[in-house]
Amino acid sequence: MNRAELVAAVADQTGQTKADAGKAVDAAFTVIAQALAAGDEVKVPNFGSFSVADRAAREGRNPQSGEKITIAASKQAKFSAAKGLKDTLNG
Structure with a gap:
């Protein structure tokens, strides 16, 4: 479902x-x-909760050159489904 269908x-x-x-x-x-x-944190009863998780800085590799790079720390949105949503999905 895209935005237009949701609206x-x-x-x-x-x-x-x-x-x-x-x-x-x-x-x-x-x-x-x-x-x-x-x-x-945003909690929607019978749907789920949205929260923010911190991702630590880490070392990665450039896939083309193989050289090491530092990936900066960042924040990531997380969603946890509530029991009501899980029950709806599982019939």
């Missing part, structure tokens, strides 16, 4: 126009991203 499904479920549903979908993802950037 159409939200519009059908809520009775909103596609334009209003698109604004709502964009706002939801923006709020989640801003909360994660601030270091907060």
Whole structure:
């Protein structure tokens, strides 16, 4: 499902126009991203939780030349599915 299909499904479920549903979908993802950037965890009951994990700097190799390179430390978004979502997926 891509963004347009998600917006159409939200519009059908809520009775909103596609334009209003698109604004709502964009706002939801923006709020989640801003909360994660601030270091907060976002929990959605019966769906799951979003959190941020730190990745340490590490040494890697350039696949073309084989020379060693340093891969910088970074942050990574993580998602953990809730029991309700797992139950829905597994019937």
